[in-house]
Amino acid sequence: xxxKTLTLMSKDKQLFNIEEHLAVQSVxxxxxxxxxxxxxxxxxxxxxxxxxxxxxxxxxxQQAPEEDEDYVKKFVDERGEIPTLLELAQAALDLDIKKLxxxxxMKVADLIKDFTLEEVREALRIENDRTPEEEKAIRDExxxxx
Amino acid sequence: MKTMxxxxxxxxEEMLLFQILPWLPARSLGRFKCVCKQWRSFLTTPMFTxxxxxxxxxxxxxxxxxxxxxxxxxYFRTIDCETPEVGLSANRxxxxxxxxxxxxxIASLNGLVCIGIDPLHTxxxxxxxxxxxxxxxxxxxxxxxSRFNCFTIPARGYGLYYSxxxxxxxxxxxxxxxxxxxxxxxxxxxxxxxxxxxxxSKYLDxxxxxxxxxxxxxxxNTKTSLRSYSILRFNTNTEKFTEIAAPxxxxxxxxxxxxxxxxxxxxxxxxxxxxxxGGKLDFCDGSGKFDLWKMDGDEEWTxxxxxxxxxxxxxxxxxxxxxxxxxxxxxxxxxxxxGMKTTKKVSTYTPxxxxxxxxxxxxxxxxxxxxxxxx
Numbered sequence: 001x002x003x004k005t006l007t008l009m010s011k012d013k014q015l016f017n018i019e020e021h022l023a024v025q026s027v028x029x030x031x032x033x034x035x036x037x038x039x040x041x042x043x044x045x046x047x048x049x050x051x052x053x054x055x056x057x058x059x060x061x062q063q064a065p066e067e068d069e070d071y072v073k074k075f076v077d078e079r080g081e082i083p084t085l086l087e088l089a090q091a092a093l094d095l096d097i098k099k100l101x102x103x104x105x106m107k108v109a110d111l112i113k114d115f116t117l118e119e120v121r122e123a124l125r126i127e128n129d130r131t132p133e134e135e136k137a138i139r140d141e142x143x144x145x146x
Numbered sequence: 147m148k149t150m151x152x153x154x155x156x157x158x159e160e161m162l163l164f165q166i167l168p169w170l171p172a173r174s175l176g177r178f179k180c181v182c183k184q185w186r187s188f189l190t191t192p193m194f195t196x197x198x199x200x201x202x203x204x205x206x207x208x209x210x211x212x213x214x215x216x217x218x219x220x221y222f223r224t225i226d227c228e229t230p231e232v233g234l235s236a237n238r239x240x241x242x243x244x245x246x247x248x249x250x251x252i253a254s255l256n257g258l259v260c261i262g263i264d265p266l267h268t269x270x271x272x273x274x275x276x277x278x279x280x281x282x283x284x285x286x287x288x289x290x291x292s293r294f295n296c297f298t299i300p301a302r303g304y305g306l307y308y309s310x311x312x313x314x315x316x317x318x319x320x321x322x323x324x325x326x327x328x329x330x331x332x333x334x335x336x337x338x339x340x341x342x343x344x345x346x347s348k349y350l351d352x353x354x355x356x357x358x359x360x361x362x363x364x365x366x367n368t369k370t371s372l373r374s375y376s377i378l379r380f381n382t383n384t385e386k387f388t389e390i391a392a393p394x395x396x397x398x399x400x401x402x403x404x405x406x407x408x409x410x411x412x413x414x415x416x417x418x419x420x421x422x423x424g425g426k427l428d429f430c431d432g433s434g435k436f437d438l439w440k441m442d443g444d445e446e447w448t449x450x451x452x453x454x455x456x457x458x459x460x461x462x463x464x465x466x467x468x469x470x471x472x473x474x475x476x477x478x479x480x481x482x483x484x485g486m487k488t489t490k491k492v493s494t495y496t497p498x499x500x501x502x503x504x505x506x507x508x509x510x511x512x513x514x515x516x517x518x519x520x521x
Contacts, residue, residue, distance in 0.1 A: 090161055101165065109169035120181050124162060129182050138180045144238070144282055145176025 006033070007041045008056070010049040015041065022059045027096035046094055051087040054079065058100055072099050076107040082123050085111075163188050168197040172257070172280050172514040192313075195516055199256055202513050206408070211259070211279060211510035213246030216502035220245050222279070223504070227511070230479040230493040237501065241282045242275055250299075251507045253306035253317070253353060257515025260306050260317060264299060271297045276315070276331060276519040279512060285519040287317070288334040295321040296329070296336055303349030305360040307382045315519070318360060318380055320349060326380075326387070332521055339385050350375075351508065354405040356412055358382045363392065363403055363414065379445075393439040393447035404508075412441040413450075453487055 004020040006029070024030040032042060044052060063071045079085060085108050092101035112120055121128055130138065139146065167189065170178065175198065179186045188194055207228055214221040214237065221237040240246075244263045252260040258278055262271040274297065277284040296319050303320035314332035321327075324341045348365040355361075360380040375392035395416060404415045417436035438451040479493040497503045 086158055086161070089165065090158060093161055093165065105161070105165045106169045108166050113170055113174045117177065117180055120178060126182050126185075130180075135180060138186070142176045142179055144280065145173050145179075 008052060009041050009043045010047055010052040011045055012049050014049040014052070016049075016052055016056050018056055018059060025059055025097060027098075029095065044091075044094070047091045048087065051084075051091045054084075054088055055091050055095065055097070055100070058097070068099070072103045075100075076103045080107070080111070082108060082111060086124075163194075164197070168194070168201050170198075172198070172202070172516050175516055176281065189516070195518075199515050199517060202257070202515050206513075208511045208513055209279075210506070211251070211512065212504040212506050213249075214501040215246065215505045216500060218245055219247050219505075221501070222246070223501075224279070225479065225493070230481075233493060234495065234504070238282075242277070242284050242286070244275075246505050246507065249507065251509040252302070252304045254509055254512045255306045255315070255355060256308060257513050257517045258306070258315065258519055259510070259512050260304070262297075262299065262302075269299050270294075271299060274317070274329075276317075278515070278517060278519055280514045281516060281518070283518045283520060285331065287329055287331075290335040292329075292336040293325075293327065293338070295319075295323065295325060296327050302351060303353070303362050303364065303378075305353035305355065305362055305380065307355050307358075307360055309382060311383075316382075320362065320378070320380075322348070328385070331519065350403050352403050352405045354407050354412060355382075356407050356410070361405055361412055363405055390445045391447070393437075393449065395437075402508075406511075414439045414441070414447070451487070453482060453489075 005017050006020050006023045008016045008018060008023070008029075010016070020033065024033060029042065047055070058072070058075055061068075061071055061075075076085065076088070079088065085104050089101055089104035089108065092098075092104060112123060115123065117128075120126065128135070163185075167175070167178070167185075175189055179189050207226075209224040210227055212223050212225060212234065213219065214223070220240050222240060223234040223237050225234055226232055244261070244265070248263055248265045248267070250262050250264070252262050252274065254260065257280065258276050261275045261277055263273045263275065264271050266272070274287040275284050276287070298321070303318075305318040306315065307318065308315050312330075312332065314330050316331065317329040319327045319329070326339045326341055327336050328339055329336050350363040350365060353360055353362045358381065360382060362378045362380065364376055364378055366374045366376050375395055377390045377392050379388045379390050380386075381388070393414060393416075402417050406413050406415070415436055415438050435452060435454045437449055438453075439447045440450045441447055479491070480489050481492045482489045495504060
């Protein structure tokens with residue numbers, strides 16, 4: 001019996017093939033397959049092709065279960081760029097691949113934990129909505145953390 | 147197209163708040179409250195505090211409080227139990243009026259440390275304080291409905307727990323007269339609960355919480371000269387007590403005990419200055435020993451290690467498997483490999499004029515959280 005293959009389509013319309021038994025590590029895909037057999041192409045309109053390629057690489061891993069923890073850690077470590085990790089975490093969240101999502105989120109947290117306020121805002125594209133006076137007041141309030 | 151971009155930013159935002167921020171250390175969270183207004187309000191919600199606490203408790207990463215003994219003894223520092231070689235943190239002042247000479251630590255849970263203060267060295271705490279050493283937040287227990295015995299010190303039996311259905315931190319107090327009182331931090335008040343029914347002669351200053359049960363170590367009353375020990379289990383939901391057996395501790399002169407929970411198991415560490423052999427006290431290797439016992443699901447005890455070296459009872463389990471760190475009173479830290487039975491010194495402390503010798507109070511182990519003692 002040949003293994004069943006699924007086709008996933010990224011936001012930018014690129015197609016990726018993956019064996020069904022590997023793809024269903026994603027709870028989202030598993031539910032889709034259950035519902036309609038998913039014989040056709042599964043569109044993932046929120047995941048770009050670069051990110052989807054990473055997700056496919058992760059799903060295709062050939063790790064012994066006991067090495068899986070280390071593998072996923074190493075996998076995200078090698079993609080140590082915050083924007084890539086954010087996209088990866090978002091895709092893993094949408095596709096409901098918990099281990100990958102947790103690892104990517106932990107990695108982002110680890111990268112930003114010692115950042116200054118300015119660095120956090122820049123890395124995560126967050127606008128400072130406080131006046132300098134307001135910022136000083138709140139910094140004083142949380143002085144223990146600086 | 148613009149709405150798409152906005153939508154994608156919003157999605158990231160949700161992931162950031164709910165999936166990434168809870169993994170941050172508590173100290174970073176304090177700082178990141180200053181990033182923007184939305185983060186400030188989100189990071190102060192009770193929901194976020196709980197999400198963060200869940201991760202912190204899974205990580206099992208402890209700090210140990212140490213106090214300066216140079217007058218006026220108002221400074222404290224911490225040691226990271228996972229990286230003791232880094233040494234002491236910068237010193238901070240105690241936020242409340244007390245000095246370390248008059249303090250004892252009663253219990254510690256979810257980043258909150260419960261402290262008893264006895265400035266006149268009487269037999270009764272003048273105040274009990276719940277304190278988050280990281281954020282500096284603290285709360286003094288009210289004396290509403292309290293009885294004299296809620297604050298007495300000798301042979302204290304205290305345990306701190308959290309009631310999830312009531313969302314309330316509570317302090318259990320068991321007295322030698324078999325009375326039991328519970329303090330609710332939500333209602334700022336004491337109440338008496340049904341007594342323990344067990345006649346125990348002494349509580350041994352050690353309690354721990356596992357799966358909504360508090361375990362308190364006690365010494366039982368026996369007619370013979372032999373000491374016997376037992377453990378009182380308090381079910382925090384039903385508020386009922388059950389006595390369970392303690393490990394079969396021999397006649398050794400145990401001088402300190404500590405109950406602790408590591409990876410979902412209760413451990414009892416007992417240390418002694420010497421052991422009885424042939425009716426007389428024998429100092430094994432000129433020092434003493436400590437035994438480590440593990441309680442299984444059926445509340446049966448197994449001895450997992452017995453090591454012939456005497457240290458102060460600051461025993462802390464590290465994350466790296468079965469290791470144990472014991473702090474010497476001098477401030478030195480040792481790492482003991484339970485399997486290999488080897489000990490190595492991992493950090494040395496040289497007293498400075500500002501600190502003097504450091505004072506390690508028992509039970510000064512805590513996790514760093516943003517839990518506020520004030521609801």
